Amino acid sequence: MxxxxxxxxxxxxxxxxxxxxxxxxxxxxxxxxxxxxxxxxxxxxxxxxxxxxxxxxxxxxxxxxxxxxxxxxxxxxxxxxxxxxxxxxxxxxxxxxxxxxxAAENTVEAIATAAYALSDAQVQSMTDALKKKLGCEVTLSTEVDSSLIGGVIIRAGDLVIDGSTKAKIESLTQAVGH
Structure with a gap:
């Protein structure tokens, strides 16, 4: 590739x-x-x-x-x-x-994957937070993946923010050593 x-x-x-x-x-x-x-x-x-x-x-x-x-x-x-x-x-x-x-248009497309469908208010809140963090216009689309259990994973270019319950459980499991 x-x-x-x-x-x-x-x-x-x-x-x-x-x-x-x-x-x-x-x-x-x-x-x-x-x-x-x-x-x-x-x-x-x-x-x-x-x-x-x-x-x-x-x-x-x-x-x-x-x-x-x-x-x-x-x-x-x-x-x-x-x-x-x-x-x-x-x-x-x-x-x-x-x-x-x-890059030329100072925009980024982001995807929010959540365990459940996100409300318009949640999508807007995430979009605003990403605009502030990345310093550019953000177009946010959403996906549902029930295997996440809860929380959300946001992918914007090279940036990945994993706030899913599944990731937290995996992290806790590794910390405990099992």
């Missing part, structure tokens, strides 16, 4: 720089996610994995699928990726592009 991220980084950076120059970060984000969905489709994955088919032919197939959904600049991006046999990097490119976009 690490080598994919390293190989994807220049493509993500180039896409982001073009998107920023065009002031079309949201459009690029949507386009890259659409392209990623096509590339990750099982049928298209078989095309990418076909050694008998040339890189340009693979790019042409992708372009024919995406043609009416992407701009000319985005088509050129796909051509370059195909010529360099890099289409399989699309999932990593999307992740890196979104990270660059979030």
């Amino acid at each position: 690490s080598e994919f991220t390293t190989a994807a980084r220049p493509y993500a950076k180039a896409a982001f720089e073009v998107a920023q120059a065009e002031s079309k970060q949201a459009e690029w984000s949507d386009a890259l996610q659409f392209i990623d969905a096509v590339v990750c489709n099982d049928e298209f994955a078989a095309v990418i994995d076909n050694p008998a088919m040339g890189a340009e032919a693979k790019g042409d197939i992708l372009l024919s699928i995406c043609a009416d959904k992407i701009s000319d600049t985005q088509k050129n991006f796909i051509k370059v990726m195909a010529e360099n046999s890099r289409l399989m990097l699309m999932p990593e490119i999307v992740v890196l592009f979104e990270a660059l976009r979030a």
